[in-house]
Amino acid sequence: MPARTTEQKTVLSAHAVERTLKRMANEIVELNDGTADLIIVGIQRRGVQLAGRLVNLIEESEGVEVPQGSLDITLYRDDLQTIGPRPVVGPTSLQWGIEGMNVVIVDDVLYTGRTVRAALDELADFGRPARIALAVLVDRGGRELPIHADIVGKRVLIEPGDRVDVMVDDLDGRTAVVIVPAAGEDEP
């Protein structure tokens, strides 16, 4: 059997991410039959960055203002005792309110589904939206819960130990989606 490659592989370049986000923005408008009562909610941290880009794209194409919120699901995780000794809690901001709204949750990578489960729990504490949809830039499979995304930027099938790194300009200095094989994690 040939040895598994340990090289990182870029599956979406900055240009490809931008093109993918444009398509996702159109799909969000189609899915919600316009922008009435629409609110885009990013999951901290990269989901928030991507939600911001999607909001800008929708506003450019539709010429309307779209409310944006952010969710930090750390306090809704089911594994507080297993996470590192310095759990970082980020801000949650849903100042527009979600009662009766069409909420689109945005995250960078969909994997086990546990983050989305936590996000749904947290949203339920803020009110009762008319509908909740999920948009992710990358769906890597490997679900542990019965959760699926309504809008997917890119589907990749990779080994459980591998990692998908989504990089965004504001946090990482460049935009790309990279697959990091498990064996390659220790390499410089």
Add this chain to the structure above:
Amino acid sequence: MTSALGKDLLGLEPLSSEQILLILDTAEPFKEISERAIKKVPALRGQTIVNLFFESSTRTRISFEFAEKRLSADTVNVAASGSSVLKGETLVDTARNLEAMRIDMVVMRHGASGAAQFLAERIESNVINAGDGTHEHPTQGLLDLLTLRDHFGDLKGRRVCICGDVLHSRVARSNIWGLQKLGVEVAVCGPRSLLPNAIEEFGVRVIPRIEEAIEWADALNVLRLQLERMTAGYIPSSREYNRVFGVTRERLERAPRDILIMHPGPMNRGVEIDSDVADGPHSVILNQVTNGIAVRMAVLYLLSGGRPELAEAAKGGTGRRGGAEMTEAA
């Protein structure tokens, strides 16, 4: 691996500046939870916390209880007046009995300095010191730091004067250690009879007159004058104390810069602080109360986390991936 704070929170003296900043940074997002319609998150669901108060305390106990309930923990309050302590049971026996009921944390207020450490060394549950004698009151010190940071941002180089009965004050000690670790210059001001003999060894400046303290400081932390001190001969009378050391509007009007007024409560209005100062524009006393819940939520949360060995034991050793700051969402 234990939590970033270790097993217990006994005081601010043993903490590093990084640990103190971690607590303050963690408290920031917890403020927002208290603004929600449903003021509750499930982070400590299934954990049991005992509030063991051997000394009467209303606001600290209620603040802890709010913090615990907002994190979804199950709480039990035990007061000395209603416990077997009156029947002669020792502190350790009380705690061991509670621990045998499978509790996870003890929040303890006790009249003896060092009681929290004594307990922490003998039980496996996390222990949080809610005030031990004249030693420390760490969560009060932390909420004071958070309140100051809300107003000043970086605290380095700021000046805080602690006014009043420093001798008997656990709040003063926690403040001195916490403030100094964050680079704040600290002074004390009060009657010499209510300052510890070797107070200079704490590295603080002693300011003899309240007018000078107001001129020097960016913030005054005014301590409560316990009325029993008057009968013990520490000061002539509360009227005399107010005349010489009271924080009054007239005195504050002569301050050369905006000055924050803090007080850990409960206040003796007209003694250490006048009503128009306590309720005036410089006062952040109610902000301190609000911040108290956020800081206590942060401490409870941080002490509960980062203990994978507990989770592994509970699951029978099945491994699971973790990491709060994961690049990749789950």
